[in-house]
Amino acid sequence: MSVTLSIKNVPDDLADALRARARRNNRSIQGELVSILDQTVRRKPFAARAFLAKIEALRFQTPDEAVQMIREDRDSR
Numbered sequence: 001m002s003v004t005l006s007i008k009n010v011p012d013d014l015a016d017a018l019r020a021r022a023r024r025n026n027r028s029i030q031g032e033l034v035s036i037l038d039q040t041v042r043r044k045p046f047a048a049r050a051f052l053a054k055i056e057a058l059r060f061q062t063p064d065e066a067v068q069m070i071r072e073d074r075d076s077r
Contacts, residue, residue: 018032
């Protein structure tokens with residue numbers, strides 16, 4: 001059985017942002033709200049090993065210049 005929820009006194013700018021987000025996702029405002037609630041409430045725990053495996057599969061590499069840039073930034077403080 002589903003439950004009906006009501007949100008009162010939503011600021012205009014927040015409602016406008018929600019409408020725009022729903023439009024971008026081809027959803028109604030209600031559909032967008034249900035999606036936001038579902039993603040937030042049923043959030044899955046972060047899977048660090050799976051994330052690392054994806055990064056390694058992409059063969060992501062940091063250029064040598066990045067290390068030098070970080071050191072220069074750190075040393076300038």
